[in-house]
Amino acid sequence: MSIQVKGLAKHYGQQKAVDEISFEAKPGKILGFLGPNGAGKSTTMKMLTGYLKPTSGTAKLCGFDTQMDSLEVRRIMGYLPENTPLYTDMYVQEFLLFVANTYQLKDAALRVKETIEKVGLDPEQHKKISMLSKGYRQRVGLAQAIIHQPKVLILDEPTSGLDPNQLTDIRELIKNLGKDKTVILSTHIMQEVEALCDEVIIINKGKIVANATITELKNEHQMTSLEDIFRKLTS
């Protein structure tokens, strides 16, 4: 098990953003994280990265506790935050080299080159990040998450705001990454879940309402469309 979450909760005052959720994820599988806006997806992901401190419960990535062994966790994990914040005053290569250096990678320049090829940033690699279109920014975001070859990849809405061509490219990329890593991604697009994910967790108001493979879900609810299942479970 490369991700183990037990009774994870985050409270903001009275409000329970995440209410004692538990789940596990295996390497080589892509886990889809679904839920309406404000269900607690991003909060859970931030807790998995160790950025937010959980109110109670624990999360472990590859056996490392996200709070106790925070530095270790950050070394083996790649994270693409929501809305893809980037240092827009930097150049693409400069930024990726900076990221590589924060991991103290030995062959940083080579890793930057490889990652740029992998995410298809070649034509834009000499530009400033502020000059890039949304799709290419998203690629830079993905590049900074995978540059150190993490074992666990946490992607918060990696495909929001992309055009159909970019969508296909990015999905293909994530699918390839998922072959040897544990990938968790959150999304609102049901087709994406069907195209990418092996397992699905649906979360509503901070609680897990479904945790199964897509076929299991469809059998259980006697519905063929994931969208209907989603609506049934979260409304």
Add this chain to the structure above:
Amino acid sequence: MYAVFKRELFSLLNSLMAYITIGVFLLASGLLLWFFPDTSILEYGYAELSSFFNLAPFLFLFLIPAITMRSFAEERREGTYILLATRPVTDWQIILAKYLACFVLVLFALIPTLIYCYSVSKLALPAGNIDTGAIIGSYIGLLLLGASFLAVGIFASSITKNQVVAFAIAVFLCFIAYSGFDAMSQIFGFRAIENILLSLSVNEHYQSISRGVLDTRDLVYFLSFIIAFLGLTKLVIGGRKW
């Protein structure tokens, strides 16, 4: 940590703001020191830089918050802080990297003022007849004072998302630390704690170092001042809810 430091420094050097603030600092000190008759060394008639070292803290009061105000505030506003926080660097490393990058910028602002020393020593009669000890002491004092203001500025930047607010808070705190305690010690009702207030004042310790005497009490004061404010920054950053 070096990577973060390098990025911070380059991003400061890439922004026009750093050059403008340093330029304004040098322009103001140049004008006041050599041109405006009230404060001019040439009118003053003595070959010494004490007017520069009396003036510099007040210029630092605005220069330094302007340099530090973006360090955390901007990252919070843009949401990029999470990029740093999810790397294998500790909070302390991030704070120190940002602090040192700003410190280097202050050094860049101070280096050109060495020309003043050279000019004054050439103007002295006979040439070179200046109080070198006092000048070296004053520069060390100015660096320590700048380093303390930087710590305040970094702290102010960590508590808000708004750079202007960060600037205003930093200027206010620096002003209180610099001359507020001095002024308070003058209040009649505080006679009993006059010495305590004076020993809390940055100005008091700055003046003491400026005489050219390096007293461990002053060094300890400045170091604990810096550590206190960077520690507060760590508290704010560590207890983040953003």
